[in-house]
Amino acid sequence: MSILPLFVPSRHLCWAPNADRFLGEFALRESARLVAPGSLRTGNLQHRGEGMRDKALFFVALVAVVLINPLAAFAEEEKEEKTDPSAAYQFTVEVEVERTPVKNQNRTGTCWCFATISFLESELLRTGKGEFDLSEMFVVRNTYPVKASNYIRLHGKANFSQGGQAHDVMNCVRRHGLMPESSYSGMEIEENRHNHGEMVAVLTAMMDAVLMRKGKKVTPRWPDALAAVLDVYLGQNPKSFSYDGQEYTPKSFNEEVLQLDPDDYVELTSYSHHEFYTPYRLELPDNWDYNAEYYNLPIDDLERIIEHALQNGHSVVWDGDVSEEEFNSKKTGFAVVPETDWEDRGHEEQEIDKVFTGPVEEKVITQELRQKTLDNFTTTDDHLMHIVGLARDQNGTRFYLTKNSGGTDRKNDGYMYMSTAYVRLKTTAILVHKAAIPEDIGSKLQF
Numbered sequence: 001m002s003i004l005p006l007f008v009p010s011r012h013l014c015w016a017p018n019a020d021r022f023l024g025e026f027a028l029r030e031s032a033r034l035v036a037p038g039s040l041r042t043g044n045l046q047h048r049g050e051g052m053r054d055k056a057l058f059f060v061a062l063v064a065v066v067l068i069n070p071l072a073a074f075a076e077e078e079k080e081e082k083t084d085p086s087a088a089y090q091f092t093v094e095v096e097v098e099r100t101p102v103k104n105q106n107r108t109g110t111c112w113c114f115a116t117i118s119f120l121e122s123e124l125l126r127t128g129k130g131e132f133d134l135s136e137m138f139v140v141r142n143t144y145p146v147k148a149s150n151y152i153r154l155h156g157k158a159n160f161s162q163g164g165q166a167h168d169v170m171n172c173v174r175r176h177g178l179m180p181e182s183s184y185s186g187m188e189i190e191e192n193r194h195n196h197g198e199m200v201a202v203l204t205a206m207m208d209a210v211l212m213r214k215g216k217k218v219t220p221r222w223p224d225a226l227a228a229v230l231d232v233y234l235g236q237n238p239k240s241f242s243y244d245g246q247e248y249t250p251k252s253f254n255e256e257v258l259q260l261d262p263d264d265y266v267e268l269t270s271y272s273h274h275e276f277y278t279p280y281r282l283e284l285p286d287n288w289d290y291n292a293e294y295y296n297l298p299i300d301d302l303e304r305i306i307e308h309a310l311q312n313g314h315s316v317v318w319d320g321d322v323s324e325e326e327f328n329s330k331k332t333g334f335a336v337v338p339e340t341d342w343e344d345r346g347h348e349e350q351e352i353d354k355v356f357t358g359p360v361e362e363k364v365i366t367q368e369l370r371q372k373t374l375d376n377f378t379t380t381d382d383h384l385m386h387i388v389g390l391a392r393d394q395n396g397t398r399f400y401l402t403k404n405s406g407g408t409d410r411k412n413d414g415y416m417y418m419s420t421a422y423v424r425l426k427t428t429a430i431l432v433h434k435a436a437i438p439e440d441i442g443s444k445l446q447f
Contacts, residue, residue: 088356096389102414104407109162114405115384116169137186163286170262177250309436317431333411365424
């Protein structure tokens, strides 16, 4: 019901229902008549013109009230109250591993590094080494030169972006070691949070300029130029640093203190276009170095490994698709796969608070459906996170407690709950300790 104001001689404001059509037509007609050419010309009495002018102004104002500003107070009353979609699910955590606090990758595409470093920090807790805050940017700083070399050698026919995979961190550990955050923060741009926008633009332009070969050939100086840019934005690679009163190099710090062996870990995936229980090169853009050691498993086995790992004190690096509307770390804090696809919903149903008023029925995820979404690009390798626990919703459905890297000013203080269906469908790869794999599956992989 429309409710609009009526002005009465006493100058008091009152309200009358269903008056908008009558009042609108009257106000438009009167204001048009009063402001018509000649209607305000000077007559025998000056005050008559002033009175007409006042009336004209009154009706113009009335038109504005009727047509432009229709009572915000009443409009608010008629608005449909929105519910908090995050309240649709109530989670009970059953198993969780030790982990370090949530960090914030902020304006960088380095989730691959944050997730895997978080995983390694949990590994140190699991093995009794204690709590460490390791430097993500040390890994990023030492990965860019390798990525750039690959890009140049392939004449630009490769991926040179911020993205990467869990094995990129392991390769850095193998080649360069690791450092504590306190010795290498990578914060050299006078900001309080990571921001790689400008740096990436400069690096990309530089690599593309090298490939233009304006001097007819590629010179051996471009790696020095690349290193100089990385030094400016992230800081120079320290040759040594002090930790707990001892001097270490990044390699000796890992060998003597952390004692992390990259060969203890393996990446796993599950797609039917390659033979199961064998390694292959996972064809994803962020697998920029064409790593061919992703071990392929049926999805049921992959799910078993995640469950078995968490039940036995291990955690999991998760790589997968977060582009779906049903994945929302800011509004809901959970990720599910409803039976009805988002694009098949009506316009009014494409609102998070209307979709999630309680737990929803989810799709049954098969190997065939996984393959279909990979092939049609509705599953892509968007994001890496760290699975740290097992939970259930109020209906008993299994969810995975997952540590994100977007800071704590999101739902669940920076954690996500991903349903089993979501993990079965949207996982592109995981990384685990080989000891976290059930024995019967490990024997098929020849571990």
